Structure formats: C-alpha cells, structure tokens
Amino acid sequence: MDTPPLRVVQWGTGAVGRGVLRGLLDRPEFELAGVRVYDPAKQRLDAGTIIGRDPVGVLATRDPEEILGLDADCVVYAPLPGSRYGGDDLATVCRLLASGKNVVSLTGFVYPHARGPEFVEALEDACAAGGTSVHGTGVSPGFTGEKLPLVLSGLARRIDHLYVRDCFDFAGHPSRRFVRGLAGFGMAEEEYLEMLPWARGMMRELYTESMHLLAAGLRVDLDDIDLDHEHLHAPEDFDIASGTIARGTVAADRWTLTGRVGGVPTITIEIAHKADARRIDAWYEPGYALRIQGSPSMALALDEDWLTNGVTAAAGHALNSVAAVCAAPPGIRTLLDLPLVPGRFTRP
Template identity: 25%
Template structure:
C-alpha cells in the first residue's frame, strides 16, 4: 500500500482525496492546506472537502508534521496566483524531493515535458533535488498532459507522413469562477484594447510550449522556434457568468494558437477557442458539444479524433477535472517505482488504474467545486 499526502484543499486535491479513499492500494495519511489559501479549512475533516461524511483525517497547516510520517508520495494540487506560482511551488517541490518523497500533481503544468527548451531553468534545479533524495516528480493533466501530447502521440502511431498536426480545445468558460484568471489572463470582460497576459509575447509557451516540444521530440525533429496568435471578439449583450458580469461591448470570446515551427513551417499547433456565450464568434471553430478536445492530422492518412470529458455539457467541467486529477493519481504506483528524476509520460508505462471495476461512481458531486486554491 502506498502512503500518500495531499497538498491543497481545492478542486483537484478534493477529487484526489475522494478517489484515493475508495482504493485499497492507497493510504491517505494527511492533507495539507497552504497558509495563503487555507481559510477556515485547517482543523476540519478532509472528507468534508467533497461530501458530508468525515474520514477521520484532519486538514493541517503543518507540512513538516506530515513529512515526518514518511509518505511515499505527495499529490500536488495547489493553484497559487500566477505571479506567485514559482515562488511558492518550486521550494515546496524541492523540499519534498530532497526528503525522498515522490511528487505527482497538476501544478507547474509546464513540467508535463521537463525536456522542453522552455524549462531549461527549472528542470535542472528540480532534477538535482530528485537525485539527492532518490525521488521522482511527475506532472500531468488533461491539457497539457494528455490531449495535446500523450493522446496525440498515440494517434500519430497511425501516420505514414505528416503535413501538420493541430489540437483544439473548444470550451465555454461561462462556468469558470476565477475572476482574476478570466479577466487578466484571458481578457474576458475587458475592453478590446486591453492586452491580457495570454496575448503577451511568449506567455503561452509556459503551458503549451512543452507539449509542442514533446511531439517534435517524439517525431525526431528539432523545433526552429515558436510563434503565437491571440484573437478576441466582443459581446453585444451583457452576460452574467460564474466569474461575474461581462459588460456589453467587452471581450466575450478569445481564440489563441501556440505554434511550433519545424523546418521553417508551422507544423504543431495547439489552438484554444473559448467563449462566454455559444453564439459569439460563430466563424471560429465549433464543436458538436461544449467541452471538446479535437485532434486533426493532415497527411497520409488524414485523421481526426474528438475527445469529450463528461456525459454531456453540464458535467464536462467537473468530470474534466476528474480526468485531470486521475492522470496524476493513477500514476502514483508507477512513479514510486520509477527511476529518480523529473519524469514525463514517455518514462512510464501506461498508468492504468488499479481496482477500476470496484464500484460505479457516476456523477459524483464535489462540495466546493470551483475553489481551486
């Protein structure tokens, strides 16, 4: 049995606690709340993160006490503000790895592919800590971490020649509650002249440069470089969404592309199309339903593949988060047994779940869904 601690008390961490308590191959021995986001959760039962039934483990703010229990692995589900992410997360991961505690998680999403040129500053730092403690770090998720890299690589095993590959995320963002991310990172609800984080030169590469490098390396090519596109469209009517009000005449839809250049041509493209209302930007890519990941391969043969989280549009958001979480949780036994270092999905076998037929947990309801801290 693998002894696990969970770091964070938001959506991903709550799902991790729920799922691991239902499995006999894990023993959750502690849950930690970061001081900046703990709120009133310290001292409460971890079972109350996702339901009404206590599980007998109290959430603590004392990480050293949890580390003294000698866990085999830590699940990192923290989502600090972007301007503090590295400041908070890097020392935390270093501390765990140096102490010999393996780490899996969804934080530091750029590390889905540690070998990416965009990670040349942090990968050596974390590798040193991992080797010192004889531990491993594995970061994953649904995108990046699966749809635009691991799943795409699997599809490309069917290719003879490839002209271009494109992955698309087509999602409504009207149910996403984080006002800071919605406004200042993406630009929703802001005047057309406002330049959000996502439009800044090179900013998209933090998250989507690594999966592009993953595919280029998997195919045996060196990237010439990257470029990016950011577009926006206004809403003519006021919209009331989870993050607040989107005034008429402000940005109601955004589309951006992160592009990998090979041999002087656009070859690997990750495209995001996000709207606050279904009728906005009708000329942009559409999908049969909200919550679609689409893979398009031009070549011999031409291929397309669509992946839908959830049963329907209503459950897509939450069940997409379950997928994000399980990409890491299912990997825990494999990471614990893996070589020391900073790993990616090519370093591991298929991280299939254990005891997957043990129950029928359909349409789970998580208390506090949307709180990502």
C-alpha cells in the same frame, strides 16, 4: 500478501484538487496522508469536510513545513500557478522531491526539458537527493493535447504536420478564482490588458512543454515556437457558474502556438476558452480536434459531450498516475517514459 496503500498528500483543494481528494478517500490503494490548503477558512478543516463529507481524521494545513515533515509516498500537486500569486512552483516541487516524496503535478512539469538545462538540473538534483520521481499529467485535462496525438500518430507512415485544437466552455466551471483570476473572463479591457503579459508567459510555459513533448515523441527538434493571441468581449450580461460576466468585459480568448522545424510549421496547437459557448459563437464549438497531415492523413473530432466533466478527468488522470510514478526510477518522468496507465473498474 496485500500491498500496503500508498500514502498520498493532496496539495491544493480547488476544483481539481477536491476531485483528487475524493479519489484518494474512495480508492483502497491510497491512504490520505495530508492536505495542503491556501484559504485561511480551510485551515485545520477536516479533509472530509472540505469535500462535503463526514470527517476522516486528516486536518488540512496552510503550513508547507507540516507537509514536508510528513511520511508520504507521493504529493499530488494541484495549486493555481505560483507565478500568478507570488509563489515558485519549481522551488516548492524541488523541496517536496528532496524530502523523499514523489510528485504528480497538475501545474506544469509535463516536459521540463523545454524549460532549459537549469530547470532540469534543479529537478534532477532534488530527485537524486530524495530518491524520487516527478511527473506532470498536464492541464485541460492533459490527455487530448499530449497522449492522444501520439497514440494516433502510430498509424502514420509519414507525418508532415500535426494540428491539435481544444475549445473549452467555462460556463459550468465553479471556480471564480480560475475563471476570472487566471482566464481573465469578466475583466474590463484595461484590467485584462494589464494581466495579459503574465497570461502570455503562463500559456507559453505550459503549452511550450506540450509542444516539445509532442516533438520529442515524433523525434524532431523544434527550432522555435510562435505564440498568437486574440480575445472577445461579452455581447450582453450573463451568468455562469463562477459569477456574472458583464456586457463589454472579456469573455473569450484564443491562443495559437506554432512550432517550426527547418522554418516549416510542423506542430500547431490552438486553445480557445469561452466563458459561455452559448453566448460566444466565434471560432469553434467546444470540443477537441486533431489532424495529422501525412501518409495517411487522418482527423479526429470530439464534441464537448465526449467528456462529461473535464475537472473530474484531470483529477482521474493524476490519480491513475500515482502508482506508476512511485514505482519509477528516480528522476523526471514524462508520458514518454511511463507505461500506459489504465483507470480502475469499480462498482458502486
């Protein structure tokens, strides 16, 4: 007997959200149950129209109450961080969970235990009320900084230090709201500095979860985490997919998080963003690097060509997690709790 498709809601239709939406419409194990949008121009647009296809009969809504009232197995939660735009992601996710919908999130929730007991209690209570599970697949795209280091660590007899680095080139990223509104690229120095306290908080929230997830996987407890930041300016005017970056405006930043155990640096994550790596040659080339110091020591480096499209990868990571999250027992489910979730082989 065939298994009925999972009814899934897509929450947010930015670059990643549209990628998820395409997968929900293309793959037979899913049925699109609803679409939550934020742009007034998308209100009541057909989901197919939003991604440049023929209508599919599912109309988008800006009203979260309509989504909460739907009969659905799961919500793929992919808005921009609520803290930047006056929202509350924890409250929203808890309402979705309590309404009986599992949640796969691309906006935080990678390791909620890092956010403190009240944060965890709110999620666990909502999961208990709805009989549901929540899982964060992570950002950028949530594989290199979390899953891959833990997989490679399985080769080590002893680990002394774990170093992870991601360097992203935003030249092809299509979202101005993301590249300027969140990353701050194209902002004048004064405007950027006004945004910086929020950006520090966001980066700490997102990547502290990743740090504590890695620590839990390696069975250590971090005493504290330091966060350092620096940024660079555009040497000239140049155009990228999301618009023009003017000379002298912010065009790159680097964030370094260092987690200590017993006062000794044990886990380090570096994240570098560049508006256009061809124009900013400081720091590193786009790509990924992983180093484990121990016995044996090991290193892995992947240039930007190892992944042709990070936005599509983030969408695929979320899509491939939906079935496992729906099948999991109620509660918070991190990648330490879920089985390995492979992709799906398909022919055109």
